[in-house]
Amino acid sequence: MTQSTFISALLHPDAPVPDGLSDGKGRPAGRRFAVYRNNVAVSLTEALQAGFPATYRILGDANFNTIAGGYLRASPPSNPMIHAYGDGFDRYLAGIAPLADMPWLPDLAALELALRHAYHAADGIPLPADALARTAPAKLPALHLHLAPATQVICTPHPLLSIRAQALGMPRPEDTGEVLIARPAYDPVAIPLPVGAAPFIKALCHMPLGPAMEAATEGTDLTTTLALLFQNEALIQPEKTA
Amino acid sequence: MPLPNAAGIGYKPQHYKDLMDTPAPVQWLEIHAENYMGAGGRPLAQLRHLSERFPISVHGVGLSIGGEAPLDTDHLARLKQLCDGLNPFSFSEHLAWSTHDSGYFNDLLPLPYTDATLDRVCTHIDQLQEALGWQMLLENPSSYLAFDESTWSEPDFLREIAARTGCGLLLDVNNVFVSAVNLGFNPIDYIAAFPTENVGEIHLGGHDEDMDDDGAPLLIDSHGREVADPVWALLMHVLRATGPRPLLIEWDTDVPEWPVLRDEAQRAANALAAIRMVVA
Structure with missing residues (x-):
């Protein structure tokens, strides 16, 4: 056989x-x-x-x-x-x-x-919370921010976070249609992003901070967005090359 | 370095803290290789910490050594990467197959014991041992059915594989008991025919009881409960032939709280202590 x-x-x-x-x-x-x-x-x-x-x-x-x-x-x-x-x-x-x-x-x-x-996802060393404050203001637009391998952004017309929270008996978050997936330490989180933040985060993958901010939807709360990225270890230090 | 001739357990993440705090009587751990092939995160971090404290045995469940297809070289490379990073005390796999052109089926599927199967298994073990750079242990399966085309007994088949490839053997005593009941042979005769001199590790696990179409007992190798008393008795028979060996408790489904698993490990440690007294 x-x-x-x-x-x-x-x-x-x-x-x-x-x-x-x-x-x-x-x-x-x-x-x-x-x-x-x-x-x-x-x-x-x-x-x-x-x-x-x-x-x-x-x-x-x-x-x-x-x-x-x-x-x-x-x-x-x-x-x-x-x-x-x-x-x-x-x-x-x-x-x-x-x-x-x-x-x-x-x-x-x-x-x-x-x-x-x-x-x-692969590990990375989180970017310290004061990384932006320690960068000279004139150099910020050219600063490259690196997303952690675990970091993802999901855009959806559906209230996914509420549906998921209800199914799993978790506290119900606000749904904005844009979701950040990140992994602070070892436990992944799915959290709502400010409306319009997704294009900004996606732009960070391939352009420095200044142009990425210009790519963001007008009126997007980028301060809150950046704070969420730091709080959830969604940004990592660049790998050192020999 | 070989595994210690002591009690070990199949590692489950829910027991991480207990193992780091109060591991006795557990002296070594076995992990399923495929659970640690992600890029990072908690599984690999825990494994790094555990490996600083315990000898680790890597137990593959997905290489499909008995598969008709060539070994999956991508999977072999993942195994090598894991073992190179971890430098485990032992690597073992199964006399079984699980992968086919159409996919991976997440079970240890049975093999006919024929000359063709023997050649194929030996070729794959040679390839694996060459890739890893050390000797592997091959585990006897639990069987629910037999192939009419088989021309070898299982102990002779394993003896021939060990002789041809130089691999060691992992003797799963529960598997012997399960197969003996299911296929109607005497487990004592099986052990008598088994090349016990090649045994580098012993497994114990729990089984469930079912019935076949004719109402005959059909034991299922579930790893979901305590080791049955007749299996402990068979273990003592095995240990008298092998002497003390690394002895592992496998509990993979309905995983219990730590004290229950610890008691099973203690029973294994007691068995090893008892056989040392007999040997002395």
């Missing part, structure tokens, strides 16, 4: 057990094969439950597990790093017609994915 035959039967609960498998005493393997089916389905479903806790709470155990079953057959993990499993789960949810009355659900899953990426 090839491993392709084994896997094909493993992934389809209604498929017959492959020939050539027994109980060791001459009888067909029967539901013993289901132990492997069950191990694969349960372990991957549990990985998705752990990775998307708010999505799981909102859909409920039965609905989530049914959807997870379809997803794991369509998109099994591409490598053994199960903590990274679920890239694309948000897009998969977007394609499920019965979920159309929850148009925010794919964005919520994307937010949870971003938090998980932040948890495992």
